[in-house]
Amino acid sequence: MPGDPGLFGPCSVTWQMHGDPMMWIAGLRALHLQALHPRAVRGVLQNSAACQRNSRGRRDAWxxxxxxxxFVGTLTYGTTEAAERAGARVRxxxxxxxxxxxxxxxxxxxxxxxxxxxxxxxxxxxxxxxxRRSGCPVSDAQADTSLREQRASARLVGLDPAAVPGDRxxxxxxxxxxxxxxxxxPEAREVDDFLRRPPTPLALVPARALLWQRVAHLAYGALPPCAHALYGRPAPPPGTVTRRLRATGCVLRAVPPALRRRLPPRHILRAVERLGPGARPAPYKLRRTAAILDGQDWQGELRD
Incomplete structure (x- = not known):
């Protein structure tokens, strides 16, 4: 493909996974997990306007x-130069x-x-x-591959890639x-409270109750049991959470192609403009990438 593929490129597992609409729920789950590390969450809140008690500070959490x-979009779909520049700024x-x-x-x-x-x-x-729990076709081998690929992202935030897990x-x-x-x-409780009931304009409070709280509840339910025990809030049975994740994934991934082309984040749109229409991430391409992990000809699959 013409153009700079960036850190990962369209043939990578990361490229396909990060284009999945369930990434937003994954992000909320990650925030819940990260907040349970006392030193990590203090580092965030003590240096963030999110910990301020005025309304402006609370809005800055968004x-x-x-x-x-x-940042994640730039590292995944941006040029190599853009990714390196973003990482240098964070460091x-x-x-x-x-x-x-x-x-x-x-x-x-x-x-x-x-x-x-x-x-x-x-x-x-x-x-x-x-x-994976929502039905995205990521095999065990692809899961390990994605973890090895993510060592590149870890390097950009200041970690030694050799010290970062490269498999499950x-x-x-x-x-x-x-x-x-x-x-x-207390800091973890503050994060949990924000994720459950983020401040919104009065006119959007009904929408928060109807949509956001369902999404937040789903992300919380997907946490490991030890996290539920620490937060002290019950979660639905694992089977129920899995069914809800799969149903949500099916709905989001079933958006008609004509509409999907208007929905992707600008990082993906710019990557497609740079590399061509074949660079657009899609869940079905994960089945193709499995071929290279099985010793088959992935490039031949891509050409076909």
């Missing part, structure tokens, strides 16, 4: 969510920020590798968990190591 989505900001442990008074940097690794692992785990077994081991450190802190 801005933070949109900036995070923009530069992180180097200037720190947080304080209220119990000990210890001051620590936001760019602590252990904290960055937890944030990364919560993100990639949520992406894999929600997409290593990711599970990382969660097992961090599990004793997780706790429900």
């Amino acid at each position: 801005g933070r969510l949109m900036r995070t989505a923009h 530069r900001i992180h180097r200037t920020l720190s947080a304080t442990d209220p119990a000990t008074g210890e001051r620590y940097g936001i760019d602590d590798p252990a904290l960055l690794l937890w944030v990364h692992c919560a993100e990639v785990d949520s992406c894999l968990h929600v997409l 077994a290593a990711l599970a081991a990382c969660f097992a190591r961090v599990r004793p450190d997780l706790a429900l802190t």
